[in-house]
Amino acid sequence: MFATLQDKLDSVFKKLRGQGVMTEDNIKEALREVRLALLEADVNFKVVKDFVEKVRSRSVGTEVLQSLAPGQQVIKIVHDELVLLMGGGEDNSLDLAAKPPVSIMMVGLQGAGKTTSCGKLARYLKSQRRKPLMVPADVYRPAAIEQLKTLGRQLSIEVFDSSSDQKPVDICANAIRYATLNGFDTVILDTAGRHQIDDYLMDELDAIKRAVEPREILFVADAMTGQEAVNVASGFNDRLDITGVILTKLDGDAKGGAALSIKAVTGKPVKFVGLGEKLDALDVFHADRLVSRILGMGDVLTLIEKAQATFDTKEAERLQQKLKKNQFDLEDFRAQLQQIKKMGSLESILGMIPGVGKAMKQMQGVQPSEKELKRIEAIIDSMTRKERADHTVINGSRRLRIAKGSGTSVQEVNQLLKRFSEAQKVVKQLQKLGPKGLMKGMKGMGKGSFPF
Missing domain, CATH: 1.10.260.30 (Signal recognition particle, SRP54 subunit, M-domain)
Incomplete structure (x- = not known):
């Protein structure tokens, strides 16, 4: 992902580095190419418009135009604004400070990788010395419950026993009680997915939210779906007030617009990114590191x-x-x-x-x-x-x-x-x-x- 965007931005930056003197016209032309590169990468057009204006207003200042390396200054401004666009500098860690068991509600469309993300998140929490319990509350998708149980066996993490003839709200409420009695400090709720935002199932999610009062509601978005992932995230946020996003399939070959747009559109931070199908392929999201990779600067810390x-x-x-x-x-x-x-x-x-x-x-x-x-x-x-x-x-x-x-x-x-x-x-x-x-x-x- 981001390969095309990286190539186009690299081409723009090559021209900027070669500029001995920068003028407002030079900057305008460079930003026009940056804007086209972002739009071609499927970044939300309103996000692109705001981003380019912020870069332009900073780039035409005296400090840049009269500096010894104005081209490098503009590149730094693009880097810094991209980091801010993706939520850099904000706290995107999980809120786990409440009295245990802390519940995390996973929501999203079918096919986004929600159930697998439950397993990945449980593995990550286990590595952080927490004791997670995974809860299969998707009673509509065939084999969804068994899929989570299989993941639990692979990870040696307990999965709450549920069946497809139970109500999802009852499953979640009973799981919280079970976790309290058995010393689990984190409960991960794998709720039902949907092909599109559906009022009946959204009402069900709202009922689960009221019943268990989750500390975190994480929307699982498929980065391969581009702007559609952003639109769906906005819909879930309007109904449930999500606390963060997990972006899956970031190792794919899509354009990457969702990753660059989702924070700006929803106002909610990306907390984790999925970088493969393996259960250890879940990384804490760092905006500055991802931007460095997009701009060809590497990511040594990761x-x-x-x-x-x-x-x-x-x-x-x-x-x-x-x-x-x-x-x-x-x-x-x-x-x-x-x-x-x-x-x-x-x-x-x-x-x-x-x-x-x-x-x-x-x-x-x-x-x-x-x-x-x-x-x-x-x-x-x-x-x-x-x-x-x-x-x-x-x-x-x-x-x-x-x-x-x-x-x-x-x-x-x-x-x-x-x-x-x-x-x-x-x-x-x-x-x-x-x-x-x-x-x-x-x-x-x-x-x-x-x-x-």
């Missing part, structure tokens, strides 16, 4: 947080020692591949590194793909422990066996072993050169320096 949550400190220290002694083997390499996969897609990880996202576009077909990484892992899995520890013992017959076992060719096995040997030599050389040599050596590395 990358660090993901790495800290994924990688084991002791394991990292062990690997560091093995690297120093030049003992890094294919077993270690496979373990690192598995850790990286836990952090998300390779494209999303590389996109968080400043400058790498742009370089990836320029190097189509050069950077490693998810498919290549899976093939490498399959090849290593087909090796014996002895072969992974010392790849030099792998002769012709062993290579044939490994190729057959991994569903690859002998040529692909040879290619991996060759690249791994080259990578070991590079690491050994860089260890001798020290930190400065490491940086210099990395700049000179091309495709083939590492085993993918």
